[in-house]
Each structure stands twice: as C-alpha cells, then as structure tokens.
Amino acid sequence: MSKDVIIACDFNSKADLIAFLEHFKEERPFLKIGMELFYAEGPAIVKEIKARGHKIFLDLKLHDIPNTVKKAISVLSDLDVDLCNVHASGTIAMMESALEGFTKKDGTRGLLIAVTQLTSTSEERMQADLLIDKSLEETVLHYAKNTKKAGLDGIVCSPWEANKVKEVCGENFLTITPGVRFADGDAGDQVRIATPERARELGSDYIVVGRPITQATDPVAAYRRCLTEFLGGNA
Numbered sequence: 001m002s003k004d005v006i007i008a009c010d011f012n013s014k015a016d017l018i019a020f021l022e023h024f025k026e027e028r029p030f031l032k033i034g035m036e037l038f039y040a041e042g043p044a045i046v047k048e049i050k051a052r053g054h055k056i057f058l059d060l061k062l063h064d065i066p067n068t069v070k071k072a073i074s075v076l077s078d079l080d081v082d083l084c085n086v087h088a089s090g091t092i093a094m095m096e097s098a099l100e101g102f103t104k105k106d107g108t109r110g111l112l113i114a115v116t117q118l119t120s121t122s123e124e125r126m127q128a129d130l131l132i133d134k135s136l137e138e139t140v141l142h143y144a145k146n147t148k149k150a151g152l153d154g155i156v157c158s159p160w161e162a163n164k165v166k167e168v169c170g171e172n173f174l175t176i177t178p179g180v181r182f183a184d185g186d187a188g189d190q191v192r193i194a195t196p197e198r199a200r201e202l203g204s205d206y207i208v209v210g211r212p213i214t215q216a217t218d219p220v221a222a223y224r225r226c227l228t229e230f231l232g233g234n235a
C-alpha cells in the first residue's frame with residue numbers, strides 16, 4: 001500500500017456519512033470507520049462502503065483477553081477490511097491471538113496494527129494517570145517492538161514517534177498516525193499533533209484526519225490540502 005490520507009468518518013448515522021461522501025462525487029478516498037459509526041450502524045455499514053469502492057480502516061481498537069479478541073476479530077475478518085486494529089497494551093499474547101483470529105482459513109488477511117499510546121495522551125498524563133514510569137517515546141517504542149514480535153504489520157502512534165519507530169522496527173513496519181492538524185487548526189482533544197507536512201517529513205505511512213476534513217466548510221478542499229501537504233510532489 002502506498003502513502004495516503006485516511007479520513008476518520010466519525011459520524012453517528014449512515015445518513016450523515018452518505019451526505020459527507022456526496023461531496024466527493026466519483027472520488028473514493030480511504031475511509032476510517034470507528035466505534036461511533038460501527039456501533040450505530042453495525043457491520044452493514046462496512047459492507048456498503050466497501051461495495052462503493054472505498055478502502056476501509058476498521059478502527060475498533062480491540063482490547064480484551066486473548067481468547068475473546070481472537071473470536072471477535074475472526075468475525076470482523078469476514079468483512080474483508082484493508083486495515084484493522086487492537087491495543088498493544090493488551091500484551092504480546094493478545095496480539096498473537098488477534099493475528100490468528102484475523103487470518104482466514106486460506107491464509108489471507110487484511111493488515112493488522114496496534115495502538116500504542118493514544119494521540120490524546122501527553123507524557124505527563126501517561127505517567128500520572130497510567131503510572132507508566134518511562135518517557136512517552138520509550139513507551140511507544142516498547143509497544144512497537146512488542147507489536148512486531150507478535151507478527152503484526154505496524155502501529156498507530158503520533159507523527160512525532162514515526163521516524164523513531166521506523167529506525168527500531170524497520171522501514172516496512174507501518175506507522176499510521178492520527179493527531180494531524182493544519183498549522184492554523186484547532187487541536188481539540190488531541191495532544192501530540194503535527195501538520196500533514198510534518199507527518200510526511202517524520203516518515204508516517206498514513207495520516208488519519210477526522211474533524212479538520214469532516215467539519216470543514218469545504219471538506220473536499222480540506223482533503224486535497226491534506227493530500228498536497230502530506231504527499232508533497234507525489235499528490
């Protein structure tokens with residue numbers, strides 16, 4: 001897969017999602033379906049959006065005991081999404097089980113990645129609230145190494161950790177980075193933020209962008225701005 005912008009479709013109904021996608025006419029951007037839309041509309045929304053020709057990142061961030069995650073993700077694997085995820089903090093054993101569950105009988109599967117530390121988390125809050133006595137970068141790198149050991153394809157982290165993750169886990173280990181804002185944008189609840197251009201410089205493979213596109217007065221223009229800043233000359 002080549003570098004791309006993934007739009008986080010955080011809507012609470014199919015009607016709102018379809019209205020949003022109508023702005024894009026024949027264009028088929030890579031979309032992220034997260035908990036809000038999935039809980040509202042169920043697996044049918046994934047099937048419908050896939051049938052329209054979009055690539056899909058199903059962002060449900062599974063985190064439970066290994067057996068439960070394995071069984072749950074094997075149900076999701078039938079949806080044939082391009083990208084799916086779990087929490088790396090669920091342990092290596094949980095990620096190995098997830099990978100087993102996500103792999104179909106014929107050996108095929110989509111890409112499976114793990115969330116390290118949420119981009120809404122600061123080092124200060126991680127240390128105080130989660131009692132993690134390390135720097136944020138060390139923690140992300142440790143989770144990245146665990147994810148690689150479990151055999152997954154990459155991680156979710158902020159753009160600021162992407163280059164270090166590549167150094168430690170290799171160029172082919174994917175970095176999918178939310179926490180992206182335009183230079184003149186509002187961070188909202190995100191803490192570890194970077195512009196699309198900075199994310200490119202830092203080596204992100206995919207940026208995930210929600211509100212800066214979905215809440216823009218002109219979502220298509222905002223999406224194109226992301227593509228241009230992130231892909232540079234390759235847009």
Ligand SMILES: O=c1ccn([C@@H]2O[C@H](COP(=O)(O)O)[C@@H](O)[C@H]2O)c(=O)[nH]1
Pocket residue numbers: 008010034115117118119120156157178179180188190208209210211212
């Ligand atoms: O660490 C993480 C993991 C996932 N996300 C998700 O990405 C989008 C970001 O949306 P914005 O509106 O651009 O903030 C959202 O769906 C999150 O659930 C993340 O932000 N950070």
